[in-house]
Amino acid sequence: MSKLTQSFVRTIEKPGSYHDERGLILRVSALGTKKWLLRYQLNNRRHDLGLGAFPAVSLKAARLAVDTYRLDLSQGIDPLSKRALLDAPQTLPAPAVVTFRIEAERYIKTHRQSWKNARHAQQWSHTLRDHVYPLLGDMPVACVDTEHVLDVLTPIWNNIPETAFRLRNRMELVLDAAKARKLREGENPARWRGHLDKLLPRQKRAKMPFSAMPAEEVGPFIRRLDSLASTAARACELLIYTACRSSEVCDARWSELDLAAGLWTIDALRMKAGKTHRVPLCPGAIQVLTQQRGKHPLYVFPNARHSASLPGNALRRVMQQLQASEFVPHGFRSTFRTWAAENTLFPREVCEMALAHSLEDKVEAAYNRGDLLEKRRQLMSAWAAYIQAGASEVFNPCPEPD
Template identity: 60%
Template sequence: MSKLTPKFVKETSAPGTYQDGRGLFLKVTAGGTKSWVFRYSFQGDRRDMGQGSFPAVSLRDARLEADKARLELARGTDPLARRHQLRHEAQAKRRKGTTFKTEAELFLRTHAPSWSPRHAVQWRNSLGTHVYPRIGELPVAQVDTDQVLDVLAPIWSTTPVTATRVRNRIELILDAAKARQLRTGENPARWRGHLDKLLPRHKRSTLPFPALPAEQVPALLHRLDRMPGPAARACELLILTATRSGEVCGARWEEFDLAARIWTIPAHRMKAKRAHRVPLTEAMLEVLEQVQGNHQDFVFLNARRTGPLPGNALRRVLDAAGAENCVPHGFRSTFRTWAAEQTNHPREVCEMALAHTLESKVEAAYNRGDLLDKRRGLMEEWSAFLGTFEREVVFKALSVSEPAGGE
């Protein structure tokens, strides 16, 4: 006969075990947590089967669940083993029904908030172009080596950088699926000890960034100065500061101390994730003065005046200026070559002007300054050089090699 009442279950708080009869009891912990347990014997072994916590499971519901377990016992079935079996079957059904694309989209929703917008777009584009068309609708549990190779083979030799990134992204997604118990076994996208035996290793190579020789840049800057619009001003500032496209296009007024003549680019906008100070010269200040007042936040506005200038706007303005054979990033190479060949500034000053890290870890550990004053002298010389416009030229780019994938 049942002994507990709804009122007692609700009001009791003393730690202990309270029997309801026929194996069902309420367990109250010292912390006040209440839970239901059904105790029974099966083939000589005592088992405790949880029935849920109060108040989520009421006394009535706990008794009904206990009755179901007693019925299983009467049929010769272990109710706890039956519960585990049902859970396993449900999990298997879930594994079978979850597609690679579903798991990939969950991975993106989870991790994209910690990435830069550009990195998130690159992820989505590469998956949408190369992965989803081939394995997107396959159950994530069934993706195997042959299917991973089916994705990678068409791009492995033609676009090696993209192929390497796609392989890594597939591996991360499948690792996440395994962590969520949607997969078992080894990761078919793993490189070391697996795909490295099935695909040729990519050769380390350099990619050329088309860049103008330094002697042609003053004429280009003169031509840009006569062009209207924020893209032309942004391109001028990019050349004068030798910074990256994203750093210029995403510049905010709050980053500039015009009185101290310093532009501080925050760490989250830098490739190396370290804040970078740029000494501002008179020529740079003149460019900034031309766009002051256009927007309270962004220095260079997009065409709709809703946000920062897109990076491809710089390439378009270079084409319009007749420098279609070079790219914005190439001006960093131009600056570095000019600094090495036409100035006496130390190598570390030139490298820090480009926000490059020192090659020696020991040197970097001891040299923690940013050499701002010395870099100011270098940038003043660069600005003076760029002001030496004499005549119009036909721009002809040089291929300046830099490491593939960036600086």
Template identity: 45%
Template sequence: MGRKAQDLAPLAISKLSTQGMHFVGHVAGLALRVSSTGARSWILRITVGGKRCDLGLGSYPEVTLAKAKELAVEQRQLVKQGVNPIVSRKAARMALQAEHASFVSFQEASLQYIAAHQAGWKNAKHASQWRNTLATYAYPIIGNLHVKDITVHHILQVLEPIWQTKTETASRVRNRMELVLDWAKARKLREGDNPASWKGNLEALLPARTKVAKVKHHAALEWHKAPEFLAKLRQQDAMSAKALEFVALTSCRSGEARLATWDEIDLERAIWTIPAERMKAGKEQRVPLSKTVLALLQSLPRIEGTTHLFPNRDGKPLSDMTLTQLLRRMELDCTVHGFRSTFRDWAGETTAFAREVIEHALAHQLKDKSEAAYARGDLFTKRTRLMEAWAGFLEKGEASSKVIPINQKEQRNGR
């Protein structure tokens, strides 16, 4: 048994600075070792199998006297039970090293899967397609995750942003993730059910691919039903409802709204500036904010740790699927993107605003070259009037005849 010295108080221990082993009492064999460099660490001297061993318990003062005593008592209990703490530690260290050695990320697993199967693929481009789709959609989310740690939540993070808009691609990505994870399970790299499987799993969380694919055009709400929709939407208190209201009022694309940040918003000038890299046409867009939109923005909470207007609980942007699911709960037969069509139908059928003003409001590129060459500006002033009129209609259902008239010739010329 280790040597039991006189119990030293914490203050006395803190003053030990001479090189060597200083037994401090409290627990038999407990000592403070001072190295030639002055570094101090706790040692427990034990006898196992007739051999004397020194067991490290941590650095001083990071490990306090109280903690060192606790650790020393635990190790002595193991010795009494016939356990060799040193052998036990080595085994644990080797197990940890083995776990690290067996770490295989999803990206590594997918590349191994491709290497193992590409010889049997008839089309030489198939391997390239695999790598490209996974690199584009899967790797940013799960590429660096250990295959054993991937869950349904991660799979949905990959699929939800593209399931409605790129259904065929999303379906292929899902199938490829499933095959890679099946391969990983066969190689004993993961256990349990496959989180990317469709049957009995994702089929309960995502609409069937065939049903989504049938929607060639984005289903839109009839324009005269839009005010009723807004009133119903405002009964919802979720962040997704706020985001959907913002989409409806600005007629922007879902992704433009979901990824919007506070630094893009100028409340004083009532302008939302969307950077070029987030626009479909690759061109910066200035969006006029109606008084209704400004009121909506001012009602939003500024959440610490995120700059997004409409974050989820993790501070990340809402997914497109979140907005789609809200529409389903409201039992509406339309898509988020369809609100742009609703706006266009309303503006085209009930107002005197020129076509190019409406197209600019939707951030569409004008197909007519002469029309595009003439409208070099962004028609911001006219779009401001248009969006105020749209907000007024949505809020009150007012007839568009009440919109302040604009000179018809001016409208036709887009001035």
């Protein structure tokens, strides 16, 4: 017996997908429009074939179309490929159908080299895989319209706003690239200004500062970290001792390190500012790195499968394990900067360069092209001494710079 009725199809208004028999689906968009789809499996992949909109295509007509396409499938004929062949000019060979998935993967491959680190490409791939491909992955990129974009974004727009907004931008870039390659025409349905900003509610994305652990709690926290044997705990220790970003620590490579010289040189491609950054290593940081020797030939902090570097959320999980979930790993940079300002006499530019921040004064930056490595080494040694004093519950004043 069929699952849908004519009265149901006519009256349903709630957005969603409603299944009939043999793969027929009625999709109701956030705008209230209703379209028919045939969902089928071919060569172990799922495909969605549009059958037209209701009421122009009735329930009965949609079922008859499904019967026709199911007959093609029983003979090994792909309905999507057949439609593309019939729609193409008869004097020209039928072009291959380029799906949104194919175009998105081409975009990622093309631009991967210009992105600062591999994690950015992973974020692209994972968000598209989780939120876009289930709905649009096998759809011809030329057919993606505003309703399809809204079907992707509406369920996550308010629940995970940051991901939703980034995902909208990624869809826009993929569709722009498709238009540039003459795979589609018309306006970009994922465009924000003057288009989706009129169809989606404004997100409330208040910018809050990263929650930072007070400096006096860092020493005892390091002592608790030292009690854990995990790779993530060692990475968190290095992050604290060096005041580096999570991505810089988690993706650290042995080729960047000179432990004899106490120096870590991070390639410009891995830095937020796009500049090579030299990090002086205090004895505590060197001890952490020494403990990681032999665990992976490339990465200092490999993941559990030893197939790649440690994921960034591993540091947050360690903090949760130690009941410090009210703070975030990135907040240790703020902790360090506040401590340096309030407890030492090191110049501001030394403290900022320790965080790999660019000088705000462009003229000053143009003339000052050094990285103040030795002065930063003194600063980081003072920071390490402060941490270790806190770890032993003994307070020692921070030394002043030479």
